[in-house]
Amino acid sequence: MSIVSPWKHDFPVYLSHAHPNLCYLDSAATCLTPKHVADAVFHYQCYAHANSHKGLYQLSASVTERVEQAREKVAHFIGAQSGENISFNHGTTDAINMVAYSFVEPLLIEKQDGDQANIVISAAEHHANLLPWQRLAQQYNVELRIAPLNKDGTINQANLSALLDSDTKLLAITHCSNVLGLMNPVSNICRIARNKGIPTLIDGAQAICKGSVNVSEIDCDFYVFSAHKIYGPTGCGVLYAKGNLFDNMRPYQLGGGVIESVSYQQSRFIAGPLKFEPGSHNVAAIVGLIEAIDYMADISWHDVNQYIDNLAGYLHSELEKLPFYQPLIKRCATDVEEKIPTLVSFQVKKVHCHDIASLLDNDGIAIRAGHHCAQPLHQTLGVNASIRASLGLYNDVSDIDKLVASLTTAHKMMAL
Numbered sequence: 001m002s003i004v005s006p007w008k009h010d011f012p013v014y015l016s017h018a019h020p021n022l023c024y025l026d027s028a029a030t031c032l033t034p035k036h037v038a039d040a041v042f043h044y045q046c047y048a049h050a051n052s053h054k055g056l057y058q059l060s061a062s063v064t065e066r067v068e069q070a071r072e073k074v075a076h077f078i079g080a081q082s083g084e085n086i087s088f089n090h091g092t093t094d095a096i097n098m099v100a101y102s103f104v105e106p107l108l109i110e111k112q113d114g115d116q117a118n119i120v121i122s123a124a125e126h127h128a129n130l131l132p133w134q135r136l137a138q139q140y141n142v143e144l145r146i147a148p149l150n151k152d153g154t155i156n157q158a159n160l161s162a163l164l165d166s167d168t169k170l171l172a173i174t175h176c177s178n179v180l181g182l183m184n185p186v187s188n189i190c191r192i193a194r195n196k197g198i199p200t201l202i203d204g205a206q207a208i209c210k211g212s213v214n215v216s217e218i219d220c221d222f223y224v225f226s227a228h229k230i231y232g233p234t235g236c237g238v239l240y241a242k243g244n245l246f247d248n249m250r251p252y253q254l255g256g257g258v259i260e261s262v263s264y265q266q267s268r269f270i271a272g273p274l275k276f277e278p279g280s281h282n283v284a285a286i287v288g289l290i291e292a293i294d295y296m297a298d299i300s301w302h303d304v305n306q307y308i309d310n311l312a313g314y315l316h317s318e319l320e321k322l323p324f325y326q327p328l329i330k331r332c333a334t335d336v337e338e339k340i341p342t343l344v345s346f347q348v349k350k351v352h353c354h355d356i357a358s359l360l361d362n363d364g365i366a367i368r369a370g371h372h373c374a375q376p377l378h379q380t381l382g383v384n385a386s387i388r389a390s391l392g393l394y395n396d397v398s399d400i401d402k403l404v405a406s407l408t409t410a411h412k413m414m415a416l
Helices: 035-047 058-078 092-109 131-140 157-163 186-195 283-299 301-320 353-362 375-380 397-414
Strands: 086-089 118-122 143-147 168-174 200-203 222-226 237-241 259-262 267-269 325-327 343-348 368-370 386-390
Touching (some): 035 283, 058 283, 086 092, 092 200, 092 222, 118 131, 157 186, 283 301, 343 353, 343 397, 353 386
Parallel strands (some): 118 143, 168 200, 200 222
Antiparallel strands (some): 222 237, 343 386, 368 386
C-alpha cells in the first residue's frame, strides 16, 4: 500500500497557501474538490454559460446539448437504460422528496377511507430517507414500518420481508449507511420487494463513491445520489427512475420549462425527466459532476477502491489497538477485506464526542461528531452521539497515524 496518496496533489486545498497540514477525515459528509472539477466549472462559467433548454441562440443550444449529454453520461455510469431515466436536482435529499411527493403521495391520496397502507424503511436511514416518509405517514394516517438490523449493522432481510405486504406503497432503504459504512444487499432486497409487487427506492449517497453501482442489476425503481459525494460540486443530485415511471409521476415543483401548454385555468406538462427540472438548470454543477465521473474513471476506479480498502483496513486495525476505542458496531474477526467499511463511527471512553472533535480540530483533524443526521439509528444502538472518521482518495497512512496520536492525547487530557 502506498504510504502517500498518489492523488493528493490533485486537490488544491492541500497547497502551501491553503491548508497544507489538513487531515480531512469527513468525506462521508462531502468530498474535497479536485482541481480538474474546479477548472471544468470555472471554464464553463466563464466561457460557455447560458440558460439551457430556453434560448434558440447558439450559446444556449450548446448548453442544452451539454446537459442532455450529461444525462447520457450519468445513465452509462450507473447502468441505467438511457438518459431519459435520469433527472437532475439539488441533491439526494431533494431527490427523495421528489419521489415522496411525485410518486408516493398520489398513491396515498387515492387511498379510500379505511384502507390500510404502509411505507417501509430500515433502522439505518439518514434523516433524508426518514422524514419525508414520516410526514406522509402522519398526514395520510398510514403506518411507517422500520426493518431492524442484524448484529453486524446490515438490514435483516427476513424481518424486512415480513414487513412487506399488499398494502406497502414503497420500500425505501440505504445502499450504504452513513454511520456504519456497511453495504446492504440491495439486489436481494429489491428482489424480495419486486416479488411482492412493491416499488423500491435506494439511497445511494454513500455507495456511489465506490463507482460500481448498476441500477439495472439492482433492479430498483428509484436510485438517488449527490455529486459532492463523488468529488463533484454541491448543489447537484441525480434521481434515476426505471422504465416510464417519470411519465406516470406528477411534477414535484412547478415553474418554467416543465409545461407543454398552460392557461390561467389549467396546465399540461411535458413528458420525461425535464418535467421534474423547473426553472434554470444548475449547469455549472452538472458540468462538475460529469468532470468528477471522468476524473475518477481516468485515474481508475479499481486502483482507487483497492487503495481506500487497504487504507480502511489500516484505519480499523490502528483504532482497535486503542483501549478507549468503542466502535458502534464491533467488527467480526472473520470479516474479509472487501467488507471493511471505509468509514467508522465510534466513541472515546469517558469523553464526550464534541470535546474530542474540538481537540482534534486544534490538531488540524477534520472529523464529524454528533448523530450524523441519523438520530434514531444512534438511539437504536444505545448511544446519543458518535465520532465519525471517513476516508477519501486524498487520505494516506499519515492521516490515520495523526488521528490515532491525537485521540490518545485527547483521552489522556479529558478522561475522568
